[in-house]
Structures are given as C-alpha cells and as structure tokens.
Amino acid sequence: MSVEAARQHRDPRSSAPLGDPEFGNPEWIWRNGSLIPWADARVHVNAVGHASVSAVFEGVKAYLSADGTRLLAFRLDDHLDRLARSARICRLDLPYTRERLRAAVLDLLRINGYAEDVYIRPWVFPSGVIREQMVPAGTRCDVVVDTWPFRSGLSGGDSCRATVSSWIRVGDASAPPRAKAFSNYHNGRLALIEARENGYDWPIMLNERFKVSEGPAACVAIVRDGTIITPSLTSGLLESITRDTVLALAAGMGIPVQEREVDRSELYLADEIFFMGTAWEILPVTSVDRLSVGAGRVGPIASLLRTEYDRLVRGRADHHGEWLTELPLPGGE
Ligand SMILES: Cc1ncc(COP(=O)(O)O)c(C=O)c1O
Structure with a gap:
C-alpha cells in the first residue's frame, strides 16, 4: 500500500490511539506489506514466547543530512542483506526481497514525517499462534518495520x-x-x-x-x-x-x-x-x-x-556515497 493509500485507508472507527510522540512511538508501522497505524499492530498472546526465540532483526539508522534537506539511511542495503543472512541461518522464510524492504523503510520514514535522526528496526518472526517449542524450519513469518527517533552521540564527547x-x-x-x-x-x-x-x-x-x-x-x-x-x-x-x-x-x-x-x-x-x-x-x-x-x-x-x-x-564526506540511501524531506528537494 502506498503512503497516500495508507493515509486514506485508516479505519475511522479504529479506537486505537495514535503513537505517542512523547515516547517516540511513530504514527505508522509497516507490517507484511502494508503501512498500518502503529497502535493497530497487535498480535495474540500466544504469538509471543517461542516465536521470539527464533526471531531475527536489524538495527539501521537514518541521519538528518548536515544541510537538513534529506534523511540518509546508512548502509540500508547492507543491513537488509544481513537480515536475510540471519533468517537463513535461523531457518526462517523471509518473504520479501531487499528491494521490497528498502521501499518499505523509505515509505515508513516518509509517512511518519521525520525530519530528525531515526532508528529503523526491521524484524522477522514466526506468524500466528506458536505453541511449538522448536518452531519448524520454514514456518510462515511476519515482517515488521518499526522506527523511532534517537539522539546521536557522534558530536559529543561520550565515553x-x-x-x-x-x-x-x-x-x-x-x-x-x-x-x-x-x-x-x-x-x-x-x-x-x-x-x-x-x-x-x-x-x-x-x-x-x-x-x-x-x-x-x-x-x-x-x-x-x-x-x-x-x-x-x-x-x-x-x-x-x-x-x-x-x-x-x-x-x-x-x-x-x-x-x-x-x-x-x-x-x-x-x-x-x-x-x-x-x-x-x-x-x-x-x-x-x-x-x-x-x-x-x-x-x-x-x-x-x-x-x-x-x-x-550526514553526507559531508566526499567518499562512499553509495552507502547513503537518500530520502529528500518536503521542501528540501
Ligand atoms: C551483538 C552485536 N554485535 C555487534 C553489533 C554491531 O553491528 P552493526 O555495526 O552492524 O550495528 C551489534 C549491533 O547491532 C550487536 O548487537
């Protein structure tokens, strides 16, 4: 579903509150091919526990460019490739290509309207009610992408x-x-x-x-x-x-x-x-x-x-531009 379609298709009867910006929850999350309101991304209680044991994930960052005009997802493709390798080692079926997941991440950053540094969390876990301790290889998986703002330590003196x-x-x-x-x-x-x-x-x-x-x-x-x-x-x-x-x-x-x-x-x-x-x-x-x-x-x-x-x-180096996936911000193109 496109960003525009997702906005139009939000169920007006949904009682789910929107994400709480104060705690960094976004308004939207990506799940199994669709952008959905963050608070509607629910699972049954039986979907936690054993499903989590075999789940894999990634942690990616998109930085606000130094000139403030773009978000720059850092080595996004490399992270998505590693997600696929993790799924392979753990015998999970990852039903989306790198290209599809890259588009999902960019759609999500766009619809959530970030103009700040953002952490991106794609993850893959066995779908539905899982009572089996040893989740069988090839079990159908859910794929989710979540995002939240973070404070970078790069310009500080943390140790x-x-x-x-x-x-x-x-x-x-x-x-x-x-x-x-x-x-x-x-x-x-x-x-x-x-x-x-x-x-x-x-x-x-x-x-x-x-x-x-x-x-x-x-x-x-x-x-x-x-x-x-x-x-x-x-x-x-x-x-x-x-x-x-x-x-x-x-x-x-x-x-x-x-x-x-x-x-x-x-x-x-x-x-x-x-x-x-x-x-x-x-x-x-x-x-x-x-x-x-x-x-x-x-x-x-x-x-x-x-x-x-x-x-x-932040896009100020004159090398390795291929590591930056650019997302222009509104008014910044
Ligand atoms: C156990 C572990 N080692 C190393 C890393 C660093 O990996 P990367 O630089 O790809 O984030 C991470 C971070 O994700 C990690 O969780």
Missing part, C-alpha cells in the same frame, strides 16, 4: 567504563552470534546486568576460546602503537556493518588495521579501546576493569574516527 564479563559470548557451535537473533541478546543481557551491578557501563565478552569477542550490542577494537586491532570475524561476533565502516575509514586515513584474535590482557595494555555499532556508533572506553585505558580520556584515533563517521553519515 564509557568497561569490564570483562564472566559470561562467555554465545559461540558459532551453539547459538551463532553471526545471526542477529533476538535470543542471542539474552547472553548479552546477562553480561550487561553483571557489569551494571559491578559499577561499570558496558561489558566486553570473551568467546569460547577465552579471546575477546564483542560487547552485547557492539563490536570492539583496541589501538596499540597506532594500529587498530579488532577481533576477526571468526572470533564469535556479529558481522558488524559499523566495524566494516571503521575499517574502511581507517584505511582511507592511512591508519594500519589488524583483524586477528585479541587476548584479554591486550585490553589492559591498549592505548585506546572503542566500541563500534549502529546503536552505540563509536563509543570510546576510558577504563577496563578499573585500569585506565591510555590517559583515561577519549583517545585521538577514536576521536578522529567519530568525527569522520559523523561526516560520512
């Missing part, structure tokens, strides 16, 4: 205190972290709760081989003697799009990069450490297990990368 978690990251031989499956976040959640109870901001998790893997919602990199070192993609982590972006930015700036196994003790010797992820963007770590990282302040390489990332996502 965090990290700890090495006692929880081991789920592994490729148990629950592959390469799939962005909701169920993997139980593992990250336990690590986060432990970190917060012990007075830290975020955990860094080790993998089954006791090498550094990732945070609960971001990859991690260290800097030693001017080289960015990040755990390899076979260290038990999500194939992060921000990690890939950072590696490309570093290459463009002539900063040497290594992708390899990282020991826990290297965290304690690093000159800089930073998280990388769509949600956390580039978040410097100033201490690990109460040992200061470098001078205990945001380091120069993390700071440079954050500035470059901000330029890129």
Whole structure:
C-alpha cells in the first residue's frame, strides 16, 4: 500500500490511539506489506514466547543530512542483506526481497514525517499462534518495520567504563552470534546486568576460546602503537556493518588495521579501546576493569574516527556515497 493509500485507508472507527510522540512511538508501522497505524499492530498472546526465540532483526539508522534537506539511511542495503543472512541461518522464510524492504523503510520514514535522526528496526518472526517449542524450519513469518527517533552521540564527547564479563559470548557451535537473533541478546543481557551491578557501563565478552569477542550490542577494537586491532570475524561476533565502516575509514586515513584474535590482557595494555555499532556508533572506553585505558580520556584515533563517521553519515564526506540511501524531506528537494 502506498503512503497516500495508507493515509486514506485508516479505519475511522479504529479506537486505537495514535503513537505517542512523547515516547517516540511513530504514527505508522509497516507490517507484511502494508503501512498500518502503529497502535493497530497487535498480535495474540500466544504469538509471543517461542516465536521470539527464533526471531531475527536489524538495527539501521537514518541521519538528518548536515544541510537538513534529506534523511540518509546508512548502509540500508547492507543491513537488509544481513537480515536475510540471519533468517537463513535461523531457518526462517523471509518473504520479501531487499528491494521490497528498502521501499518499505523509505515509505515508513516518509509517512511518519521525520525530519530528525531515526532508528529503523526491521524484524522477522514466526506468524500466528506458536505453541511449538522448536518452531519448524520454514514456518510462515511476519515482517515488521518499526522506527523511532534517537539522539546521536557522534558530536559529543561520550565515553564509557568497561569490564570483562564472566559470561562467555554465545559461540558459532551453539547459538551463532553471526545471526542477529533476538535470543542471542539474552547472553548479552546477562553480561550487561553483571557489569551494571559491578559499577561499570558496558561489558566486553570473551568467546569460547577465552579471546575477546564483542560487547552485547557492539563490536570492539583496541589501538596499540597506532594500529587498530579488532577481533576477526571468526572470533564469535556479529558481522558488524559499523566495524566494516571503521575499517574502511581507517584505511582511507592511512591508519594500519589488524583483524586477528585479541587476548584479554591486550585490553589492559591498549592505548585506546572503542566500541563500534549502529546503536552505540563509536563509543570510546576510558577504563577496563578499573585500569585506565591510555590517559583515561577519549583517545585521538577514536576521536578522529567519530568525527569522520559523523561526516560520512550526514553526507559531508566526499567518499562512499553509495552507502547513503537518500530520502529528500518536503521542501528540501
Ligand atoms: C551483538 C552485536 N554485535 C555487534 C553489533 C554491531 O553491528 P552493526 O555495526 O552492524 O550495528 C551489534 C549491533 O547491532 C550487536 O548487537
């Protein structure tokens, strides 16, 4: 259904309230091919529980361009491709092509009328009443796209205190972290709760081989003697799009990069450490297990990368324009 048709087809008898802007709920949501009022997007109670265990999702961001004329969805196609890969690993049928989902995201951004930074959440879960613990492969799926505004940390000086978690990251031989499956976040959640109870901001998790893997919602990199070192993609982590972006930015700036196994003790010797992820963007770590990282302040390489990332996502960089899907704002064309 087109944006205009969706507006005209809203059932005037619907008692459902519109989304509450104060809490960031949009007016519209996309479900199974249609734009529908956010509050009408309901399911039966039996559709939660086992359905969620096998569900997969994506987290994408659209940034307001520096000149305020466009929304720029960052690496949207790459995120939609990863959604398809996650569905494949989890044996879910994703009934929409990348092109269809890209159009869905753009329609939703348009109809919700955003002129600010927006987080985009496409997700796929087995449809209907699910009482089966082991949801069979190929079960029909619902596909939903939700959106909400967010505040970017890219232009600020945010940093965090990290700890090495006692929880081991789920592994490729148990629950592959390469799939962005909701169920993997139980593992990250336990690590986060432990970190917060012990007075830290975020955990860094080790993998089954006791090498550094990732945070609960971001990859991690260290800097030693001017080289960015990040755990390899076979260290038990999500194939992060921000990690890939950072590696490309570093290459463009002539900063040497290594992708390899990282020991826990290297965290304690690093000159800089930073998280990388769509949600956390580039978040410097100033201490690990109460040992200061470098001078205990945001380091120069993390700071440079954050500035470059901000330029890129807001359409001010003169490279990688192919990573930006543009949505002109009304009056901005
Ligand atoms: C577990 C985990 N690792 C890494 C990332 C970073 O991935 P990306 O940069 O594609 O957002 C995320 C964020 O989605 C995540 O949840």
